[in-house]
Amino acid sequence: MxxxxxxxxxxxxxxxxxxxxxVAESVTSGHIQAAISRAENAMKFFQGGITAYNVGQKYxxxxxxxxxxxxxxxxxxxxxxxxxxxxCSLFKSDxxxxxxxxxxxxxxxxxxxxxxxxxFSFRGRNLEVxxxxxxxxxxxxxxxxxxxxxxREFASTIV
Numbered sequence: 001m002x003x004x005x006x007x008x009x010x011x012x013x014x015x016x017x018x019x020x021x022x023v024a025e026s027v028t029s030g031h032i033q034a035a036i037s038r039a040e041n042a043m044k045f046f047q048g049g050i051t052a053y054n055v056g057q058k059y060x061x062x063x064x065x066x067x068x069x070x071x072x073x074x075x076x077x078x079x080x081x082x083x084x085x086x087x088c089s090l091f092k093s094d095x096x097x098x099x100x101x102x103x104x105x106x107x108x109x110x111x112x113x114x115x116x117x118x119x120f121s122f123r124g125r126n127l128e129v130x131x132x133x134x135x136x137x138x139x140x141x142x143x144x145x146x147x148x149x150x151x152r153e154f155a156s157t158i159v
Contacts, residue, residue: 002035003148006155010036013158014045014095022091023049024062024083026074027101027116031147047091052083058100062086073109075100077117077129084121095158096121099150101132103139114142118150120157127157 014021023032033049036042050061055074058064064074064082072079083098101116114134120127132149134142 002038002151004038006151007035007039009155009159010151011039011041011045013155015041019094020045020047020092021095021097022047022087022093024087024090024096024098025049025051026053026058026083026099027103028099028143028146028150029053031143032097032099032150035147035151047093050087050090058083061090062098073106075102075117077119077131080117080119081121081126081129084119085124085126088121088124094123096124097150097154099146101134101146103134103142103146116146118146118153120154 025032030051036046052058052061055069058069058074059066062083063086064079069079079100080098083100084096087098088096097120099116099118102111102114105112115131117129117131119129134145
């Protein structure tokens with residue numbers, strides 16, 4: 001299901017560096033948290049995560065800027081960055097991952113092509129944000145695709 005090699009890379013780095021990780025998810029609905037929790041000794045580096053699925057919860061728990069979030073249906077580079085930064089603070093972690101996007105078309109927002117923005121933060125400072133385009137598949141398959149991509153990219157970022 002998830003590539004264990006990258007999960008082990010993340011685990012080994014975190015344990016060696018004595019650092020921790022937390023995740024703020026929307027579009028992936030907890031899949032990234034589930035993937036990271038599969039690591040042996042995850043309790044030694046994985047602080048946990050939050051799934052905030054709508055603008056109100058992203059504002060309340062992750063302090064995303066509400067006017068921008070409402071204007072963009074909470075799907076933008078800025079929102080992903082704010083999610084990654086704030087999850088570091090919320091969980092007192094060194095590293096944060098934030099992701100927001102679409103796993104299914106949203107005609108009411110003129111979204112036919114599925115995409116997500118994800119971001120990595122280190123000690124509350126954003127390092128990067130990227131956009132990924134998903135293949136046209138079922139929402140669950142799209143969530144899996146995003147999860148695998150983020151895990152792979154995070155593993156390559158920290159090594």
